[in-house]
Amino acid sequence: MEPKGGHVLLLCLMIIFRTVDVICEAQSEETRLVFGAEGGNVTLQLNRNDVEDVSWVYDDDVRVKTKPGKPIEIRDPNHKGNMWATEDASLVIMNLSLEDQKVYSADLLLKEKQESNVIRYDLKVYKILSAEDILLEGNITNTEPCGILMTCVVKEPNVTVTWRNGSGLIFTGNVLNIEDVHSSLSITCTAKNPISNITKAVKPSQFCRGKTADNKRNKGLGVIVSILLAVIVVCIITYFVYRRVAKT
Known part of the structure; x- marks a missing residue:
């Protein structure tokens, strides 16, 4: 008996959805925001125990490779001596500078699974305020x-x-x-x-206080100047009155 057209369409849709699920499961991505202090250290932590191999990508290339329990492989000459790996293959960057502020992508190959996992670390470097x-x-x-x-x-x-x-x-x-x-x-x-x-x-x-003191000082000087002017005016008037009286 020939399958009906609706059954064929349903079967095709199920195959498509399953294929999409497999692709999504095969590779997943996440982004983590990480803060570091200038001159300090920061760890780009994986927090996984099923990692077999990690390729660390930044500046558009694979710069570092880490494996659990294995020595770190650094391909970036600018970071030799200030990078190391923890036992679970997490990446540690020491003596941070502003040049280290960038996005680091960890491409994880997982054990016993035909899938990969990408974790992006957006590293922000700040100065410790004083x-x-x-x-x-x-x-x-x-x-x-x-x-x-x-x-x-x-x-x-x-x-x-x-x-x-x-x-x-x-x-x-x-x-x-x-x-x-x-x-x-x-x-x-x-x-x-x-x-x-x-x-x-x-x-x-x-x-x-400084402004108030200046205002008071200015007011005091103004009063003193006014008194002196008044005394001078009185003296001048007294002088002319005395001269007029003396002439008469």
């Missing part, structure tokens, strides 16, 4: 009451800046405007990247 990387500046915007425009200057790029007081978060961003500064107010600026953070504290009123 106290020298952050500077706090204050500019007067108003004198009475004292207003300050605080700026948290960070030398390094790719950082998040937040301001806090004793109660918690105030503002996210480099610039903070304080309209009425109280003498007891203390705030901190925190600069953070994915691997480190640094915090500095400041009392905004310290920027007000």
Whole structure:
């Protein structure tokens, strides 16, 4: 008995879907974001125990090969001496620099399976922030009451800046405007990247004091000058009045 056309179509679709499943199972890919500190070490961890062989690809070529329990094979002359492999064939990069920031693809050949697995590691390298990387500046915007425009200057790029007081978060961003500064107010600026953070504290009123003192000094000088001018005017008037009286 001849199979009907619908049965043939169904059989073809089942074969196609099965073929697609086999292809997907034969090769799978994933991407992992990895952070490293400049001058430090980072491990591109496999987290598998069924690996037979790994080809590490970056800069458009196979640069390193690792095998579980075997010595590493480095084909990249720029990395000889600062790469090694762990027992499970994971790759360790030592003494990181900004030049190491790139995508590393691990092409895994798995044991007893006719399939491969690709893991991509997107490595980002950052500097560990220090106290020298952050500077706090204050500019007067108003004198009475004292207003300050605080700026948290960070030398390094790719950082998040937040301001806090004793109660918690105030503002996210480099610039903070304080309209009425109280003498007891203390705030901190925190600069953070994915691997480190640094915090500095400041009392905004310290920027007000200098300005207030200048204002008071200027006012005092103005009063003294006014008094001297008044005395001079009185003396001149007295002198002319005396001369007129003397002539009569």
